[in-house]
Amino acid sequence: MVKAMKDNNDIPKATTNSQSQNKNNDQFELTEAEPQGQARNENQFILLDGATPNIVTMTKQLESQKRLASNIDLPLDARIEAFEDIMESEVGDTSMSRARNLEREIGLRQIFLKFEGGNPTGTQKDRISFKQIMDALRRGFDAITVATCGNYGSAIAFAAMLAGIKCYIYIPENYHTKRTKEIANFGAEIIRVPGDYEQAVEFSRQRSEKDEIYDANPGGANTIIQLQAYGEIAYEIYDELRDAPSIVAVPVSNGTTLTGVYKGFQSLYRRGKTSKIPRIVAGSSYGKNPIVQAFIKNLTNCSDLKREKIKETSINEPLVNWHSIDGDLALDAVRITDGWAANVSDKNMLYYSKMLRAIEGLNTLPASTAGLVALVDHHKKEPLSNDRYVVILTGRK
Numbered sequence: 001m002v003k004a005m006k007d008n009n010d011i012p013k014a015t016t017n018s019q020s021q022n023k024n025n026d027q028f029e030l031t032e033a034e035p036q037g038q039a040r041n042e043n044q045f046i047l048l049d050g051a052t053p054n055i056v057t058m059t060k061q062l063e064s065q066k067r068l069a070s071n072i073d074l075p076l077d078a079r080i081e082a083f084e085d086i087m088e089s090e091v092g093d094t095s096m097s098r099a100r101n102l103e104r105e106i107g108l109r110q111i112f113l114k115f116e117g118g119n120p121t122g123t124q125k126d127r128i129s130f131k132q133i134m135d136a137l138r139r140g141f142d143a144i145t146v147a148t149c150g151n152y153g154s155a156i157a158f159a160a161m162l163a164g165i166k167c168y169i170y171i172p173e174n175y176h177t178k179r180t181k182e183i184a185n186f187g188a189e190i191i192r193v194p195g196d197y198e199q200a201v202e203f204s205r206q207r208s209e210k211d212e213i214y215d216a217n218p219g220g221a222n223t224i225i226q227l228q229a230y231g232e233i234a235y236e237i238y239d240e241l242r243d244a245p246s247i248v249a250v251p252v253s254n255g256t257t258l259t260g261v262y263k264g265f266q267s268l269y270r271r272g273k274t275s276k277i278p279r280i281v282a283g284s285s286y287g288k289n290p291i292v293q294a295f296i297k298n299l300t301n302c303s304d305l306k307r308e309k310i311k312e313t314s315i316n317e318p319l320v321n322w323h324s325i326d327g328d329l330a331l332d333a334v335r336i337t338d339g340w341a342a343n344v345s346d347k348n349m350l351y352y353s354k355m356l357r358a359i360e361g362l363n364t365l366p367a368s369t370a371g372l373v374a375l376v377d378h379h380k381k382e383p384l385s386n387d388r389y390v391v392i393l394t395g396r397k
């Protein structure tokens with residue numbers, strides 16, 4: 001293991017374009033606590049994919065609204081109102097700032113970073129979790145289920161706790177994410193199941209059908225709610241820029257986030273608010289995501305990858321899968337907007353996550369930089385012209 005950045009001397013000096021990465025690679029080095037992504041070959045591995053657990057603090061106001069929202073003896077209207085209050089004050093409206101130092105580092109002007117790490121449990125997943133819990137409340141459900149490898153489970157468990165809804169989280173048995181303890185602390189029941197994430201989704205779905213529990217897994221009947229919730233990211237970007245940027249870059253796994261953002265921009269354009277729909281750029285782990293593979297191979301649709309070839313690492317885990325549940329929607333969004341989808345390496349995700357911390361002061365989850373890496377890699381090969389670029393960073397570390 002090599003040393004970590006220690007002092008200001010380690011902060012990279014501004015360089016231009018392609019000079020920068022190789023030259024500065026050793027300035028964003030790994031620490032003992034951040035192992036470079038090693039392929040999983042044992043029965044268990046510890047994920048470092050999860051945003052930092054245990055940092056959701058209950059303010060006085062949140063606590064009192066929670067008491068109302070979770071009180072099942074109160075009329076539903078009162079609970080919904082209290083929950084809505086929490087949702088509006090806590091979720092979304094994440095910060096977007098111009099990354100002047102990053103611009104200098106990579107030699108491209110007007111890059112804006114939309115930091116989803118400002119959501120309560122640290123990722124964009126809070127957006128869909130709160131909306132679905134609200135839907136569950138309205139429709140009289142008293143329990144919700146989802147399969148997860150970490151971030152989504154934490155977001156659902158937190159929102160469910162606030163609303164007094166029981167929560168069943170399905171996690172593949174050989175995944176040990178830092179998020180597990182947090183999920184349990186939020187009062188959710190964790191069910192360990194054999195197999196991978198996709199199989200855990202099946203278990204969770206079967207449970208929802210058997211026990212009439214709200215199914216918050218991607219790809220179900222409430223996909224529309226999830227897409228609308230992510231569409232708000234586009235509205236927030238518009239609120240800042242007053243038009244669409246030329247490109248929006250997003251990390252992809254199932255493709256739900258990217259599709260929602262695209263739909264949000266599509267709606268803004270249809271309503272005459274923006275002059276265009278941005279080109280949508282997807283980044284995901286090297287050879288391990290069906291959306292990226294379908295784009296690169298020019299396939300009409302996403303096709304499932306070979307399960308046995310998918311090796312998660314502590315870095316790429318939020319992004320890899322052999323089946324992307326909303327993959328075709330995401331692939332269409334990329335193609336229709338003349339965007340692109342690209343493989344990104346663990347090394348680069350880690351590198352840019354460290355760079356953002358050093359020069360922009362943002363503590364990002366490595367996987368959440370996949371869209372940024374896809375953008376920068378393209379710029380290095382075919383320089384992009386100066387314009388407005390928005391990079392969605394999906395999680396904090």
Ligand SMILES: Cc1ncc(COP(=O)(O)O)c(C=O)c1O
Binds near residue numbers: 251252255394
């Ligand atoms: C931090 C983070 N970023 C991006 C994604 C990808 O989102 P989606 O599955 O909507 O493509 C995930 C998915 O779990 C995630 O946890």
